[in-house]
């Protein structure tokens with residue numbers, strides 16, 4: 566039996582969604598975030614040393630890292646579903662976006678989250694202007710331009726095909742959901758990028774996505 570070690574409000578929502586799309590049986594072990602730090606509880610480190618989510622166990626196998634979990638589940642149980650045939654142009658797109666999601670899209674979005682927190686952190690009043698100035702400078706000079714450039718790029722790519730890997734929905738779309746939902750929640754993705762907004766509407770209307778939300782519980786981009 567596949568067990569999803571599910572941290573509330575986290576990337577493991579994508580794994581629940583993939584399992585729902587594949588129609589596989591699984592069980593969920595739930596972990597709550599620390600309400601102050603938003604970090605995962607210590608028990609998760611008993612499953613995988615980094616103590617992050619998602620992580621799955623399947624018999625004696627433990628797999629961490631979202632992209633690796635997607636590959637493991639499709640290799641083991643996919644029967645050719647949700648990814649293009651190896652070696653095709655669609656498969657190259659699939660591989661690119663599967664890695665792009667965590668490798669390129671998430672870092673500036675995570676930096677934005679961290680520097681937004683730094684800006685509003687409780688610090689002595691005489692330090693506050695300095696802290697804010699540093700946070701603003703990093704945001705304006707590095708974080709925001711990178712996010713904008715990536716969003717423009719993704720918007721342009723979806724002008725060429727309806728889904729990230731081609732004409733068919735794939736697990737690359739599942740992997741891309743977290744950065745694009747994060748961008749919509751806290752990094753200015755909106756009506757000026759209609760293709761990305763339409764893509765978000767289309768993924769949110771899928772039955773598997775909705776079922777995964779029921780299983781996973783509240784999901785609001787806390788991290």
Ligand SMILES: N[C@@H](CCC(=O)N[C@@H](CS)C(=O)NCC(=O)O)C(=O)O
Pocket residue numbers: 572574575576577603604605606616617618619629630631632667788
């Ligand atoms: N690149 C990793 C990122 C894992 C990660 O940072 N997960 C977050 C949840 S979205 C987490 O566990 N945060 C809690 C913590 O760091 O304690 C993946 O995609 O699996």
